[in-house]
Amino acid sequence: MFQYNYERAKTIQEVCETLKKYNGHVGIVAGGTDIMVQIREKDQRWKDMECLLDxxxxxxxxxYIKEEGQEIHIGALNTHTELENSQIIRKYLPFLSEACSTVGSPQIRNRGTIGGSICNASPAADPLTPLIAADAEIIIVGLNGERRKALVDFYIGKGKVDLGEGEFVKGFVVQKFPEGIVTKFGKLGRRKALAISRLNVSVALKIDGAGVITFARMAPGCIFATPDKVKKAEELLVGQKVSEKLFEAAGKIVSQEMIGRTGVRWSTQYKQPAVEGIVEETLIEAAKKAVSR
Structure with missing residues (x-):
């Protein structure tokens, strides 16, 4: 059983001061859907924890969830349910709403927060890939003020994030997509409900009246050590006419990128066709959505 103090912060300043006081030996709890399970299971990442900070x-x-000009601002303590149901998110980032709707059970979605999901640094986090596909920035606050950085650069290794002494995540900023963009989130789990993603992908497309793709963004989940888009697949799609053959080729590029970055592993025999399938299927669904608009 891990032994630790419990403290509750009432201001952002108190959070930063407590983090500095314990010199990084702090676990932050908001919804508690990840960290409390990890502590109970004696996850070794918390073996040196001296304080649980609420x-x-x-x-x-x-x-908060708010518009500021061309930016969407999302606070770290929004729950998955709040993001799923937000009219702003549904209008400008519908694939984030979709992703949040697939997280765990209703109880977990009602308690778990977007900040906790991202900071847990799991490649299986459903809300992560839509934020990566949308080129989100993360807002980090500390005793010296705030800083922003690309979310894709927040992850500095497997399970590791770029937070300095006394810093924590305040929220996220996403630029609104250009007019006419459609988005889609796809997920492959072991079962339909309550499943952690085995694979997921978020795509954003714009298709003109002739059926030609003029804009493409794609971020797969659970296949790289740290999250990223697949620019080679995006480049393949842009300028091409929509077809199942094209989407199949995009899926193969993603799987080859996976193998190129992580090598051939015991899971590759399963993952290679699975990632190709989920990418192709999600692109098809996004294209259908674009045509029906």
Whole structure:
């Protein structure tokens, strides 16, 4: 059983000061759907934890979803349910709403937060790939103020994120997509409900009246050590007419990128055709959505 202190922060300043006080030996809890399970299972990442810091009282400061010009601002303490149901998210980032709707059970979605999901640094996090596909920035706050960086650069290794002494995640900023973009989230789990993703992918497409793709973004999940888009697949799609053959080729590029980055492993025999299939299927669904608009 891990032994630790429990503290509750009432201001952002208190969060930063507590993080510095314990010199990084702190676990932050908001919804608790990840960290409390990890502590109970004696996950070794928390073996040196000296303090469990509760930031749930900062909901007013960190639970926002708002438009500011061409930017969408999302606070770290928004729950998956709030993001799923937000009219702003559904309008501008519908694949994020879709992704959040697939997280765990209703109870988990009602408690778990987007900040916790991202900071847990699991490649299986459903909300991660839509944010990567949308080129989201992450807002990090510390005793010296705020800083922004591309979310894709926040991950500095497997299970590791770029947070310095006294820093934590305040929220996220996403630029609105150009007019006419459609998005789609696809997921492959072991079962239809309550499943952690085995694979997922988020895509954004714009298709003109002639059926030619003029814009493409694609971010797969669970296949790289750190999250990323697949630019080779995006480049293949742009300028080409929609077809199942094209989408099949895009899926093969993603699987080859996976093998190129991680090598051939025991799971490759399963993952290679699976990732090709989920990419192709999600692109087809996005194209159908674009045509029906």
């Amino acid at each position: 930031i749930s009282y900062l909901k007013k400061e960190l639970g």
